[in-house]
Amino acid sequence: MVVSLVAGALWAMLPAYVPNNAAVLAGGGHPIDGGRTVDGRRLLGDGKTWRGTAVGTVAGVALAMALNAVRTGAAGALGADLPVFSLRAALGLALGAMLGDIGASFLKRRLGRERGAAVPGLDQLDFVVGALLLAAVLAPTWTLATFSPARLAVIALATPLLHVTTNAGAYLLGLKSEPW
Template identity: 70%
Template sequence: METVDTVVWALWAMLPAYIPNNAAVLAGGGRPIDGGRTWGGRRVLGDGKTWRGTLIGTAAGTALALGLTQVTPSVSAALGTDLPTFSLRAGLGLAFGAMLGDIGASFLKRRTGRERGAAFPGLDQLDFVVGALLCAFVAAPSWFTETFTLPVLVVVVVATPVLHVVTNGIAYLLGLKNEPW
């Protein structure tokens, strides 16, 4: 696979993981997952992690995966490169895993004394990637190993933090986020 093809493949494969947390923010609110509980004097997760946001984020990422599968032949032909398709299990694994990764990062942030919205470089950019990849592997192991080859994983790990910083910076400048991270 050529370098450009690998980058396109990697970004396409990760789209169902890139969307859930954004959808959760847009549709969030509601009851916090931790129910307001504390551990060691700090919230377990905080108000930003809600059942509604998790459900809607997972549904959005899964729906995107299934939609991408429908348009893959046309997009592949237009781009002149192969693209992966997504089974329901793969899409659900990526989407739910992205949400779990972000929830796990919130837990770690609270344990280290960081408040909601506080920066945690590295973790902020890759938490959802780790969760998405792990859950996709568990949910659809054959699909995962065919889709996420070593070169694709390298692109994901290198490109995602850059995309994360750029898109969050734009959202901050547009007034859609309170912090640029």
């Protein structure tokens, strides 16, 4: 039962977990804020680009569709009830993850934090909140049926661990300039 719960929760969030990683790989290009400032501070910073946002969103949606294709076999192998992603749910999770990260960047700039500065909690869960909120707007029935309180608890516990691990790996591979 625990394996089924964890597998279902992580499966449901995979389209939200991937976009920011894809954005790091494809990043660069024109910053979303166009260099604009408020109170002498960048609105978002150079790390939030149109290309990274687009590539991250497309990667998350594509992953959701690929997961749909392998769902039956994976559900049998994992012994878990795995959700099927509607296109609206996939878009909500992927774009919402990107928007959550962009929102956190905006907050960090208002707090006077520079690009790459750590803000524990915000850094690990910003994209989860954005993903769940936009999925709830675009696919409310799917979101309510998919994210039980137990799955949300697993996501809240597992995401910070996954976030720290993947960021440390990206840092070691030279893909990120800081390990958080």
